[in-house]
Amino acid sequence: MDGYLRRKTFDILARWGSLAMVLVALVPLIAVLGYLVMKGAGGLSWAFFTQLPKPVGEVGGGMANALTGSAILVGLACLIGLPVGILGGIYLAEFGDNAFGKVVRFCADVMSGVPSIAVGIFVYGLVVLSMRRFSALAGAIALAILMQPIVMRTTEELLRLVPMTLREAGLALGLPKWRVILGVVLRTGASGIATGIMLAIARVAGETAPLLFTAFGSRFISLKLDQPMGSLPVQIYTYAVSPYEDWHRQAWAAALVLVGLVLALNLLARVLTRQPGQGR
Amino acid sequence: MKTHTDRAYEDELGKLREELLLMGAKVESMVAASVRAFSERDYDLARRTIECDHEINRLEVEIDGFCLSILARRQPVASDLRFLTSALKLVTDLERIGDLAVNISERTIDLAVDPPQRSYPNLARMAETVQSMVHDALDAFVASDPAKAQWIIEQDRVVDSLYSQLFHEVLVFMMDDRSAIHRGMGVQAIAKHLERIGDHATNLAEQVVFMAKGRDIRHQASLEPGTTT
Amino acid sequence: MNTLTLPSPTAFRTSVTDESVLDEAGHAESTLQVTAGTKIRAEDVNAWFGKAHVLKDISLDIAERRATALIGPSGCGKSTFIRCLNRLHEVVPGARYKGRILLDGEDIYHRALDPVLLRRRVGMVFQRPNPFPTLSIRDNVLAGWKLAGQRPKDPDGLVERSLRQAALWDEVKDVLNRSGSSLSGGQQQRLCIARALALEPEVLLMDEPCSALDPIATAKVEELIHELKERYTIVIVTHSMQQAARVSDFTAFLYLGELVEFNTTEAIFTRPANQRTEDYITGRFG
Numbered sequence: 010m011d012g013y014l015r016r017k018t019f020d021i022l023a024r025w026g027s028l029a030m031v032l033v034a035l036v037p038l039i040a041v042l043g044y045l046v047m048k049g050a051g052g053l054s055w056a057f058f059t060q061l062p063k064p065v066g067e068v069g070g071g072m073a074n075a076l077t078g079s080a081i082l083v084g085l086a087c088l089i090g091l092p093v094g095i096l097g098g099i100y101l102a103e104f105g106d107n108a109f110g111k112v113v114r115f116c117a118d119v120m121s122g123v124p125s126i127a128v129g130i131f132v133y134g135l136v137v138l139s140m141r142r143f144s145a146l147a148g149a150i151a152l153a154i155l156m157q158p159i160v161m162r163t164t165e166e167l168l169r170l171v172p173m174t175l176r177e178a179g180l181a182l183g184l185p186k187w188r189v190i191l192g193v194v195l196r197t198g199a200s201g202i203a204t205g206i207m208l209a210i211a212r213v214a215g216e217t218a219p220l221l222f223t224a225f226g227s228r229f230i231s232l233k234l235d236q237p238m239g240s241l242p243v244q245i246y247t248y249a250v251s252p253y254e255d256w257h258r259q260a261w262a263a264a265l266v267l268v269g270l271v272l273a274l275n276l277l278a279r280v281l282t283r284q285p286g287q288g289r
Numbered sequence: 290m291k292t293h294t295d296r297a298y299e300d301e302l303g304k305l306r307e308e309l310l311l312m313g314a315k316v317e318s319m320v321a322a323s324v325r326a327f328s329e330r331d332y333d334l335a336r337r338t339i340e341c342d343h344e345i346n347r348l349e350v351e352i353d354g355f356c357l358s359i360l361a362r363r364q365p366v367a368s369d370l371r372f373l374t375s376a377l378k379l380v381t382d383l384e385r386i387g388d389l390a391v392n393i394s395e396r397t398i399d400l401a402v403d404p405p406q407r408s409y410p411n412l413a414r415m416a417e418t419v420q421s422m423v424h425d426a427l428d429a430f431v432a433s434d435p436a437k438a439q440w441i442i443e444q445d446r447v448v449d450s451l452y453s454q455l456f457h458e459v460l461v462f463m464m465d466d467r468s469a470i471h472r473g474m475g476v477q478a479i480a481k482h483l484e485r486i487g488d489h490a491t492n493l494a495e496q497v498v499f500m501a502k503g504r505d506i507r508h509q510a511s512l513e514p515g516t517t518t
Numbered sequence: 519m520n521t522l523t524l525p526s527p528t529a530f531r532t533s534v535t536d537e538s539v540l541d542e543a544g545h546a547e548s549t550l551q552v553t554a555g556t557k558i559r560a561e562d563v564n565a566w567f568g569k570a571h572v573l574k575d576i577s578l579d580i581a582e583r584r585a586t587a588l589i590g591p592s593g594c595g596k597s598t599f600i601r602c603l604n605r606l607h608e609v610v611p612g613a614r615y616k617g618r619i620l621l622d623g624e625d626i627y628h629r630a631l632d633p634v635l636l637r638r639r640v641g642m643v644f645q646r647p648n649p650f651p652t653l654s655i656r657d658n659v660l661a662g663w664k665l666a667g668q669r670p671k672d673p674d675g676l677v678e679r680s681l682r683q684a685a686l687w688d689e690v691k692d693v694l695n696r697s698g699s700s701l702s703g704g705q706q707q708r709l710c711i712a713r714a715l716a717l718e719p720e721v722l723l724m725d726e727p728c729s730a731l732d733p734i735a736t737a738k739v740e741e742l743i744h745e746l747k748e749r750y751t752i753v754i755v756t757h758s759m760q761q762a763a764r765v766s767d768f769t770a771f772l773y774l775g776e777l778v779e780f781n782t783t784e785a786i787f788t789r790p791a792n793q794r795t796e797d798y799i800t801g802r803f804g
Contacts, residue, residue, distance in 0.1 A: 503789025
C-alpha cells in the first residue's frame with residue numbers, strides 16, 4: 010500500500026507541477042499581448058490605418074505607408090520565394106533521395122538558421138550596392154531568401170506524408186509522372202503546404218533587420234520597386250527610438266497590428282489543417 | 290513426408306487414420322469369425338459376431354462426425370481433401386462389410402437345423418480370397434499403395450466367377466435332392482454375401498487409389514485411364 | 519508440357535486432358551500452356567531489385583476473360599510479377615527487368631510502347647484502398663480521365679456504368695459529391711475498382727484486393743470478380759488459398775521467384791502435381 014501512496018503522491022506532484030510550468034510558459038505570451046493591447050489599443054484609429062506620417066515633430070498622422078509597404082514587400086517576397094520553395098520541395102520529395110538531395114536539404118536547414126541580419130547584409134552587398142540605392146526589390150529579395158528554406162522543407166515534409174499508394178494509384182491509372190505529382194501529390198498535400206506558406210509569411214512579415222539595409226524605409230506610399238519602401242517593423246523601430254511621445258504611441262499600435270497579423274495567420278493555418286469533408 | 294505446420298491438425302488426421310484402421314481391423318476379424326463359425330458350425334461364435342455389429346455402427350457414426358468436423362474447421366485441400374472424402378466412403382463400405390459378416394452369421398445359425406453335409410471347396414476358396422482382399426485393401430490404405438489395388442480388382446473377378454460356379458453347383462444338388470434345398474439356399478445366400486464383401490473390398494481399393502493418386506478409377510476395369518468395363 | 523484448349527466453365531470436365539499424377543520426386547512437368555484465348559503471355563520474365571533476383575524465368579499464359587490467381591508465400595515474387603504486367607515495376611528505383619511480356623501478341627516492353635498508354639489498357643487495384651482523399655466520389659471515378667486532362671464522352675453515364683460494374687452504384691448514387699475517403703473500407707475498395715474500370719481497360723490486375731477488408735466486404739468483392747470475369751481478364755494475387763480456390767479459373771504457385779506449378783484451379787486444389795505445391799496448399803511448409 011505504501012508503494013501505491015507513493016505513486017499517487019508523485020502523480021499529483023507531477024500533474025500540478027507540469028501545469029504550473031505551462032502557466033509559467035504562458036506568462037510571457039500573455040504579458041506581451043496584454044501589454045501591447047494596453048499600450049497600443051489607444052493608438053489605433055482610422056487615421057492610423059489611412060494617413061501618411063506627418064512631418065517630424067508634428068502630432069498625428071498614420072502608418073498607411075508602412076502597412077502598404079509591408080504588404081507589397083511580403084507579396085513580392087512570396088512571388089519570388091514561393092515558387093522556388095515549392096518547386097524545390099517537390100524536387101526533394103519526389104526525386105531527392107540521393108546525395109545531391111542530402112546536400113540541398115542540409116543547406117536549407119542551415120539557411121533557416123542563418124541570422125536575418127546576415128541575409129540583409131548579403132542582399133545589401135549584392136543588390137543595393139549594384140543598384141546604388143535602397144529599393145523595395147532588395148527588401149523583397151531578402152525576405153524571399155528568408156522565406157524560401159522554410160517553404161521548401163515544409164513542402165517536402167508534407168509531400169513525403171502523402172502515401173506512396175496514392176502515387177501508385179495515379180501511375181496505375183495511366184498518368185505520366187508529372188501529372189501524378191501535380192494532380193495527386195500536390196493536391197493531396199495542398200492544405201498542408203498552404204499552412205507552411207502562412208507560417209512562412211507570418212515569420213517574414215515581422216523581420217526588421219534585413220529590411221534596414223535593403224528597403225530602408227520611406228514616409229510615402231510608393232509602388233516603385235527600385236525605390237526605398239517603408240515597412241511595419243522598420244517603422245516601429247524608427248518611431249520607438251525617436252524622442253517623440255506621439256510616435257511612441259503609434260509604434261505601440263503598429264506592434265499590436267503586427268502581432269495581430271501573426272496571430273491571424275497562425276489561426277488561419279490551423280483552420281486550414283483540418284481538411285473539410287473528411288469525417289474525423 | 291512433411292507434417293502440417295498446425296500440430297493439432299496433424300494430430301486430428303492421425304487420429305482419424307487410427308480410427309479407420311481400428312474399424313478395419315474389427316471388420317476383418319468379423320469376416321474371419323463369421324466364416325469360421327460357418328465351417329465349424331460354431332453357433333456361439335456366430336452370435337458373438339452378430340454382437341460386434343453395434344461397435345461397428347458406433348464407429349461409423351463417430352468417424353463420419355469427425356470427418357465432418359475436420360472438413361468444416363480445416364477446409365482441407367488436395368491430398369488432405371482426398372483423404373477425408375475417401376474416409377467417408379471407406380467407412381460406409383466397411384460398415385457394409387460388417388453387416389454382411391453379420392448376415393453370414395445369421396445364416397449360419399439358421400442352418401443349424403440342417404445336418405452337416407458336403408463341404409463346398411469353392412465356398413472355402415471364395416471365403417479365403419475375400420478375406421485376403423479385405424486385408425490387402427486395408428494394407429494398401431495404410432501404405433497408400435495403389436499398386437495393390439490393381440491386384441484386388443483382379444481378385445474380384447476371380448471371386449465373381451467362383452460365385453457363379455458355386456451357384457450352379459448348389460443348384461444342381463438342390464435339383465437332385467429336395468431335402469437339400471434349405472441347406473442349399475443357405476449356402477447360396479452365404480456365397481452371395483461373400484461375393485458382396487468382395488465388391489466392397491474392391492470399393493475400398495478404388496478409394497485408396499483415389500486418395501493416393503487423385504485418379505477416380507471407379508467403374509473402370511483397371512488403373513489405365515480410358516478403359517471401362 | 520500439357521496443352522489445354524480453353525474450356526468454358528461448364529464444359530470443363532470433359533475437355534481437360536491433363537496428367538497430374540503425384541510424383542514423389544516432386545518435379546513433374548506441370549506447366550499448362552493455354553493455346554486458345556491467351557491475353558497475356560509472359561516469356562522468361564526475370565526481375566531484380568538491386569542485387570536481389572526476385573523473379574526467375576517465369577513463363578506463364580494469362581487466359582482471356584478468366585481469372586488467374588497467383589499464390590505463394592510472402593516474398594515469392596507474385597506482387598513483383600503482377601507489377602511487371604503493367605510496367606509499374608520499373609518505377610521503383612533500382613529495379614531491373616528482363617524477358618518478354620506480350621499483350622495480345624505485342625511486347626509491352628517494346629521501346630515504342632508508352633507505359634502510360636499500357637496502363638490504361640491494364641488497370642490495377644491495390645491492397646489498401648487508395649481513393650484520392652481530396653476528390654469526391656464522382657471525381658474519383660473520373661480521375662483517370664480528369665487528371666490526365668481529358669474529358670470522357672458522357673461523364674455521368676461513365677460514372678454510373680463504372681459504379682454499377684463495381685456493385686457500388688446503389689450505395690453511393692445519392693452522395694456522389696461526398697469525399698472519396700468518407701466511405702467504409704469495402705466501399706472504398708469498390709470505388710477504386712470503379713475508378714480502374716472507368717478507363718475501360720482490357721485487363722484488371724488485383725494485388726491482394728481483399729486483405730484489408732472484413733469478410734462481408736471480401737465476399738462482395740469476390741462476387742464482383744465473378745461478374746467482371748465476363749468482360750475483363752483478371753489477374754489476382756492473393757494470400758488466401760481459399761480465395762484463390764473460390765474466385766479463379768487458373769492458379770499459379772510461385773515460390774522464391776520461381777513458377778512451381780500452373781494449372782486449372784480445380785486441379786491445383788484437388789490433385790497438385792508438384793510436391794511443393796501440395797505442401798504449401800495443405801499447410802505443410804514447416
